[in-house]
Amino acid sequence: MNGVFNANxxxxxxxxxxxxxxxxxxxxxxxxxxxxxxxxxxCFEASGEITGCWxxxxxxxxxxxxxxTTQFACFPKYSANTRSGSTAEKNEFFRENEYGQYLLxxxxxxxxxQYIHLHTRVDQIDLANDGHRWRLKCVxxxxxxxxxxxxxxDHVIVCTGLAAEPKKIDSSIPQLAVSEMHGPVPIRKKRIVxxxxxxxxxxxxxxxxxxxxxxxxxxxxxxxxxxxxxxHPVRGVPSDFLRNRLMxxxxxxxxxxxxxxxxxxxxxxxxxxxxxxxxRTKLSSKPELDKAALERRKQWDxxxxxxxxxxxxxxFHNKSDDFLDSVAIGRIKIIGAPMDRNFTSFExxxxxxxxxxxxxxxxxxxxxxxxxxxxxxxxxxxxxxxLGCCHVKHxxxxxxGFARPVIGNIPTISEMxxxxxxxxxxxxxxxxxxxxxxxxxxxxxxxxxxxxxxxANVYPVEMFPYCDRLAELMGESLKGGRFRGIRxxxxxxxxxxxxxxxxxxxxxxxxxxxxxxxxxxxxIAVLLALKPIDWGYRLWIRRAVKRASGS
Numbered sequence: 001m002n003g004v005f006n007a008n009x010x011x012x013x014x015x016x017x018x019x020x021x022x023x024x025x026x027x028x029x030x031x032x033x034x035x036x037x038x039x040x041x042x043c044f045e046a047s048g049e050i051t052g053c054w055x056x057x058x059x060x061x062x063x064x065x066x067x068x069t070t071q072f073a074c075f076p077k078y079s080a081n082t083r084s085g086s087t088a089e090k091n092e093f094f095r096e097n098e099y100g101q102y103l104l105x106x107x108x109x110x111x112x113x114q115y116i117h118l119h120t121r122v123d124q125i126d127l128a129n130d131g132h133r134w135r136l137k138c139v140x141x142x143x144x145x146x147x148x149x150x151x152x153x154d155h156v157i158v159c160t161g162l163a164a165e166p167k168k169i170d171s172s173i174p175q176l177a178v179s180e181m182h183g184p185v186p187i188r189k190k191r192i193v194x195x196x197x198x199x200x201x202x203x204x205x206x207x208x209x210x211x212x213x214x215x216x217x218x219x220x221x222x223x224x225x226x227x228x229x230x231x232h233p234v235r236g237v238p239s240d241f242l243r244n245r246l247m248x249x250x251x252x253x254x255x256x257x258x259x260x261x262x263x264x265x266x267x268x269x270x271x272x273x274x275x276x277x278x279x280r281t282k283l284s285s286k287p288e289l290d291k292a293a294l295e296r297r298k299q300w301d302x303x304x305x306x307x308x309x310x311x312x313x314x315x316f317h318n319k320s321d322d323f324l325d326s327v328a329i330g331r332i333k334i335i336g337a338p339m340d341r342n343f344t345s346f347e348x349x350x351x352x353x354x355x356x357x358x359x360x361x362x363x364x365x366x367x368x369x370x371x372x373x374x375x376x377x378x379x380x381x382x383x384x385x386x387l388g389c390c391h392v393k394h395x396x397x398x399x400x401g402f403a404r405p406v407i408g409n410i411p412t413i414s415e416m417x418x419x420x421x422x423x424x425x426x427x428x429x430x431x432x433x434x435x436x437x438x439x440x441x442x443x444x445x446x447x448x449x450x451x452x453x454x455x456a457n458v459y460p461v462e463m464f465p466y467c468d469r470l471a472e473l474m475g476e477s478l479k480g481g482r483f484r485g486i487r488x489x490x491x492x493x494x495x496x497x498x499x500x501x502x503x504x505x506x507x508x509x510x511x512x513x514x515x516x517x518x519x520x521x522x523x524i525a526v527l528l529a530l531k532p533i534d535w536g537y538r539l540w541i542r543r544a545v546k547r548a549s550g551s
Contacts, residue, residue, distance in 0.1 A: 013040045016425070017136055017153040019122050019375075021045035022052020024401025024414040025159035026103055027072055030110050031418045032157075035426040042153075043112075046121040046141060050107055052161070055100025057182050058207065063094035064199055064230065064319035065409040066240040067102075068515070070094065072415050073499045075106050076508065080496050080515035082237050092238050093230065125376050128152045134397065154396060155425055160371065161401040161410070169195070169364045173343050176363045178204070189214040190360040193335075193343060197225040199320045201365035206323040208363075209331035218359070219327075220346060222337045224307030226263065228319045233270045234520065236279025239319065241518045243407070245501075246493040246527050248464050250534050251541075258530075260305075267302045277520050289328060297328035304334075307350045370457050372399075386432070386439040387470070388459035389417045390424070395431065398424075408463025412499045416470045429474055464497055471502050478502070494519060 016039050018028050029043045049055065054063070063070065067078035082092060094102070107113055124137040133152045140147045168175065173193075180186060181204055192215055194205040202219065209217040232239045247255070266273055289297060301324055326332040335355055336347030345356045372382050385391050388403045398421040401414045423429045432438055450460045471477050478492070478501060492501055494517045505513050 013038065014155070015040045015042070015153045016155045016157070017122075017134070017151075018043040018157050018159055019125075019136075020159035020161060020401075021050045021116055021118075022159070022161060022401075023054070023103060023411040024052075024161055024418070026050060026107060026112060027074075027411070027415045028157055028159050028400045028418040028422065029112050029115055030074065030106075031422040032425075033110070033112070033115070035422045035428060041115050042151075043116045044120045044122050044136075044138065045116055045118050048118050049100075050113070050116060050118070051097075051100035051103045053182070055103060056097035059096070059184060060207070061094075061096055062090050062230075062322075063099060066092045066238045067094055067098075068092070068496065068512070069240045069498055070099070070409050070411055071102065072106065072411065073503055074415070075109065076500060076512045077102065077105075079511040080241055080498075082241075090230065122375070123148075125156060127379065132396070155398075156396070157398045157400055157421060158372065158375070158402075159400045159414075160375075167364060167367050167369055169343075169362065169366075170341060171343050171362055173359055173362045176361050178363070178365055181207070181363070185210070185213050187213070187215065187361065191216045191218075191357065192361045192363060193218045193220050193346075193359045194363045194365060195220045195338075196365035196367075197221045197223070197318065198365060198367075199318050201363075202318060202320045202323040204363055204365055205332050206320070206326050209326045211331070217326075217331065218333045218335050218346075219323075220335050220338060221304075221349060224304045224350065225318050226305055226308050227301055227321050227324065228263075229321045230319055233266060233273035234277045234523070235518050236274070237518050241496045241516075243497050244494050244517075244519060245464070245497050246524065247519075248462075248497060249493075250527065250530055251537055252462065254530070254534060254537055263305055264302065267298060267305060270298070289325060293325075293328040297324050300324060300327045300334065303350055367458075382457065382459075383443065384439075385459075386435050387442065387466075388461070389421055390431065390435065392436050392439050396425075403459050403461045403466065406460055406462045408461075413461070413463055413467060415499060416467045416502075420470045420474055423474055432473070467499060467502070476502055491517070494524065 014036075016032055016036060018025055018032065018041065021029070021043050025043055025045070029041065032039070032041050054061075066080075068080040071078055107116075119141045121139045121141055122136050123139055126135050126137075127133075128135040133154055134156045136151050136153060136156070138149055138151060168177075176187070176192075178200060185207055187208075192208055194201050194208070194217065197219075202225075205217050205219045208215050228239055230238060232242055234242060250258075323332060327334060334349045336349045336352070339345040339347055339354065343362050344358050346354060348354050370382050372380055380391065380394070380397065382399075382402070384393065385399055385402075389399045391397050400417045400421060401410060403410070403413050403417070405413060420429075424431060446460070468478065488505075491514070495501075495515050496518065498515075500508060500512055
């Protein structure tokens with residue numbers, strides 16, 4: 001259904017445009033079809049694929065979130081059962097093109113492809129002549145067409161996501177963009193500096209450092225990073241499976257302080273955890289690392305964690321832990337921040353000596369630029385979207401997929417946003433009457449909590465508290481008596497946290513209805529013992545805020 005559209009087609013029907021068709025665009029399209037059956041829905045995708053940037057990014061790709069927690073609640077295929085075999089196989093995670101295949105099956109199952117217009121880039125969005133609808137400037141990217149046209153829509157949902165345009169740096173050293181690193185590694189026998197400590201950065205450094213490429217690779221960090229293992233020494237299961245609602249119910253300040261101590265203990269005394277809480281799977285023995293390399297791996301794991309600044313440590317977890325093997329072997333060298341704009345002198349990391357050299361390439365992996373201002377020609381600003389998805393002034397434009405999870409994943413957060421947005425457009429729920437005031441308060445809280453980030457560029461969220469808030473706004477709160485009996489409620493608190501909890505258990509397939517409880521009883525008891533402290537701390541905070549506002 002590609003090609004040029006008649007601007008007068010379907011004039012009597014209301015029209016919805018969805019911009020972008022990765023995971024966020026697909027889930028938005030699904031719920032738009034559910035809740036807006038009488039609308040004409042068009043989804044525009046600039047590329048020729050519907051699987052987004054993580055559908056099949058590069059050879060050897062392994063997701064950092066498990067299949068169970070990343071899948072859409074409306075299309076559950078994967079259980080939380082650990083498979084037999086070595087953790088080196090990473091069976092519980094999406095590998096290679098598996099996530100892309102899942103998205104293709106999703107699109108086929110809900111018959112979504114008929115609404116998707118591939119090779120169609122939306123260059124610009126302006127208010128139409130009536131001052132209410134939105135006019136999209138569309139461009140057909142196919143060589144044989146090369147056409148441009150305008151179309152008007154009653155409502156627009158932008159789903160281009162966070163990874164649309166990586167930030168660049170001002171340097172005389174040649175740069176490699178992150179987008180150039182999709183697919184096989186393009187360079188050999190070069191000296192390369194990768195900037196950044198996120199999952200994309202360490203994955204890039206690890207791939208570039210593989211011995212077959214012959215590269216000399218440096219990872220430049222401004223501070224330490226919190227590296228969480230894909231497989232935890234407690235029970236040897238994916239870390240996702242240990243994170244439950246009881247744990248998340250502890251106030252974030254207490255949870256982060258205790259979590260930091262726990263992580264440092266886990267790194268220093270891993271063998272204790274493995275002995276106290278035996279693995280359900282065969283832990284990888286890492287045969288490529290000798291005893292000395294294993295010790296260096298542990299030391300770097302501790303150094304990176306210990307030197308993470310408190311606000312960063314308490315926010316973003318890097319679960320691409322395989323790169324620590326390359327650091328231990330010496331294929332990746334950790335250095336500090338650049339000391340000059342030429343990127344030839346670098347500080348030492350955490351007290352190490354500074355280093356000077358001339359790299360052949362610099363790979364900036366330091367985040368992404370917000371494209372909304374460019375797309376809407378300055379009419380809209382990202383910071384004016386309540387909860388990162390509802391514009392406070394324009395009721396007919398929304399975002400899905402722009403929240404950056406502190407812990408969690410974007411696809412399932414996008415599903416909650418898509419449900420919220422599409423229900424609102426359909427009139428099934430109302431916009432908050434106090435949206436302007438609520439948004440201002442939310443911005444203040446965000447700025448207080450995430451001081452290192454500019455709200456104009458990113459909306460950081462802790463996944464489940466954020467999803468709980470959206471569920472409450474939709475009347476789907478977990479506190480609404482959906483679960484019957486104390487036993488069912490307690491099980492919900494102890495199972496791996498997932499957005500499947502927002503659906504009635506009887507509506508779920510049997511393989512995902514009752515996932516195993518992996519957190520050991522002794523750690524559950526510790527969390528329960530913390531609850532009175534948690535309640536007291538929350539009460540103290542409320543009183544402190546009340547006193548401050550009174551003064």
